[in-house]
Amino acid sequence: MGFEAEALRRGLAAKPDIICIDGGSTDSGPFYLGSGTSKYSRASTKSEWQVLMQARAEANVPLVVGSAGTCGTDSMVNWMFEITSEIAKELGQKLSVATVKSSQSPEQVVKAWQAGNLDPLANAPELTETEIEGCNNIVALAGVEQILAALETGAEIVVAGRTTDTAVIAALPIQNGEHPGAAWHGAKIAECGALCTTHPMSGVVLVEFDDTGFAVEPMAKNARCTPRSVSAHMLYENANPFVLPEPGGFLDVTEAKYMELSDRCVRVTGSSWTSSEQYTVKLEGAGTGGYRAMMIAILRDQRYVKNSQAWSERLVAFLRSEIASRLKCSPDSFDIEIRLVGVNAALGDLETRTGTPAEIGAMFLASAETQALANEIAKIANPFLLHFPLTDNEELPTFAFPFSPAEVELGRQYEFCINHTMVLDKPMDAFKLDVIRV
């Protein structure tokens, strides 16, 4: 989404002690973790990172990115490191770069599982050794300790793999002995940049920490922080608006007070941090869920639009046996479905609205063990998706295929399958720190 150049300039003029950015999330889906790739384009990442690297040189303070490349696997730390080296060369910067790697080998996680060191978090799926072993990538979320270890090397830039959204920001104030509740809370408020302000797209906020609280202020001139915009951010993408578990403890903001310092700056006090007895980190893992192919047919004929549900049920039932018979396989060895865009494609059975839209998109999805098989299933279904009649005794319709070929490979599919914490003896046990000069 970027950030405003002017907001960054104003941020630099305020003489910050560190520049931090959270680069990742699971929110875009399991593909990125499963495949160990970035959601964002290399060109966008490089152009934004270059601006931040120039800002770092100007301010002469550390620059930290957490959850590099969306998913924060080791492959993405290497990717981000490579981009960093390229930019350093182009800008003529000589730098020390610390990398923190968060990827976990399935074997190590299985060992932790066997030793009883994994605990399920809310709504965690049932986990088995086979599932852990089947993960394409598993990452542990680094906290303040790992970011501090990287900063303590004296590195000018820290490229961290998967990290909690907050830890990159909380690390320095905690190191400096500021109020730990304020450090974590301020970090949580600033983790999405200017999302805690009235002008979310402006990107840059400045957080000042001290020994009783923190103050947050947007750097864009036309943005404001209000007690409401700041406190409301505790609700954002957060299951519990009061308590936030982090590596090594939890933040509690139940008693937090939000005070307007000016019409654009808010001060927060009263948040508390409780250290846990055991040091735990959260694990995320994604394994393969087969391959998919897709087709879309558009139904404009009002008779078909009105009867689309009956039509698609009849078609799917017909196709299941047709595909099994043509492929000489069991109907359990593949899966097909049709989602009706215009009827209930987003909400499925939960949809409460009914009506007759002008047209309906019939999205056909084939899932199978291999891409070749998913493609083959889509090809078998193709003429039927195009011409299948509502009843046996009528002229065959021809719906609108919007592109050729009608079949689109969706590629390998992944599924999130771990939502557990793992106990560590020492914070660095699951992480690898390297320092490289570029």
Next chain:
Amino acid sequence: MARLGDVAAKVRSKNAGPFTVTLDVFFNSIEDYEEYAGRLSCESLAELYRLDPADIHRFELPDLMAIKFSIPRSVVQGGRLDRDMHGAQLAILCEEVDLEWKNSCFQD
């Protein structure tokens, strides 16, 4: 026929990790919050989203004039059967709840 969305400032939902969706209802005034928030219960949400009420967490935030629910995802984010990667359209069901729907989502 008034809907929750007509009296609320904002009804939104989003993933809170791949296994949970969190739903926030913000009201325009403390009067509206007091009028409507209490009537949105775990049971009413469970009916709307076809879940077990015991799996739903409910948070009251009078300072923000908001009420928040965290619900388990019926399908894991991005899995084969998921229809909404970010879980943001689930809020629409709540937003469209009819305020007169006495025996269902809105209980007296």
